[in-house]
């Protein structure tokens with residue numbers, strides 16, 4: 432069994448990112464990312480902080496807007512428009528999910544598609560569905576694909592089962608792995624909460640990807656011997672034996688599943704670090720396009 436080291440693979444992509452940033456800076460352009468967080472969900476705060484930290488480490492421009500939970504929709508829209516017009520910003524990310532009084536679709540549709548580094552705008556979604564290479568692909572799916580490529584795991588022709596159909600992870604990931612070309616060409620099945628005989632469907636997978644948000648839901652009987660398992664889940668569960676009183680676990684029951692696998696990602700240290708790395712890569716790609724006058 433191989434443990435797929437997401438931190439190490441993320442580091443490799445940062446080496447490429449650094450070279451690209453140096454190149455842009457030589458042309459007078461510093462890639463800039465704006466992150467908007469509404470409300471004070473602690474997990475979201477931690478995530479926003481790590482993005483900010485990574486921007487600084489890479490020498491990118493980073494702005495953080497932390498807004499009160501009762502911020503009006505119109506004020507949020509106005510902020511996004513201001514960021515659209517700001518030439519120092521190449522990527523805009525509005526942390527999901529926003530509080531219930533906010534219409535998330537309206538916010539996403541306000542983002543300039545050229546700055547949609549999350550890949551959530553309908554134009555980005557359509558480009559991914561069409562197989563156009565010039566749209567932004569959501570960071571977590573891109574990170575999962577990159578993990579597979581860098582680990583020498585061939586998606587082409589493989590039976591991939593994606594567990595979960597959200598717009599952030601499951602659906603775009605299924606499209607990405609199904610599309611033609613490098614890291615794609617898989618035979619993809621999407622499973623969700625209405626799927627019948629879920630364990631049996633998952634057992635057909637050569638590559639099983641879990642993105643459901645259910646702690647340690649995927650058990651040994653979901654997994655074929657020799658399968659590759661990618662665990663996207665980030666779940667906080669109480670654990671009074673730790674200093675913080677909680678720990679982070681994935682959607683996969685790692686201890687019982689890992690011995691059956693050809694390769695598996697840990698949580699933390701698997702997909703999470705790749706998501707941040709791909710956000711940086713998307714922001715750099717955006718800055719390159721702006722610099723080229725696109």
Ligand SMILES: NC(=O)C1=CN([C@@H]2O[C@H](COP(=O)(O)OP(=O)(O)OC[C@H]3O[C@@H](n4cnc5c(N)ncnc54)[C@H](OP(=O)(O)O)[C@@H]3O)[C@@H](O)[C@H]2O)C=CC1
Pocket residue numbers: 571594595596597598599600601622623624625629642643644645648663664665666702703704706
């Ligand atoms: N590592 C990373 O970078 C990231 C990690 N995450 C993590 O990934 C997980 C999924 O996130 P996200 O996609 O946003 O979650 P959502 O809650 O938006 O979607 C969950 C999906 O899983 C399905 N599902 C839920 N319960 C079951 C079940 N018991 N059996 C089968 N399917 C089920 C749902 O089905 P249905 O549609 O039928 O309701 C839904 O399609 C979370 O743990 C999240 O924290 C998310 C983003 C990035």
Ligand SMILES: Nc1nc(=O)c2c([nH]1)NC[C@@H]1CN(c3ccc(C(=O)N[C@@H](CCC(=O)O)C(=O)O)cc3)C=[N+]21
Pocket residue numbers: 477478481524525526527528549570571665679698699700701702703704706707
């Ligand atoms: N607009 C938007 N875009 C997103 O991409 C988005 C979002 N909203 N909302 C929330 C989810 C969640 N998400 C994570 C990214 C990185 C880690 C990560 O780096 N995790 C580390 C540390 C985990 C820890 O210890 O807390 C790891 O897995 O090793 C986790 C979760 C992005 N999301």
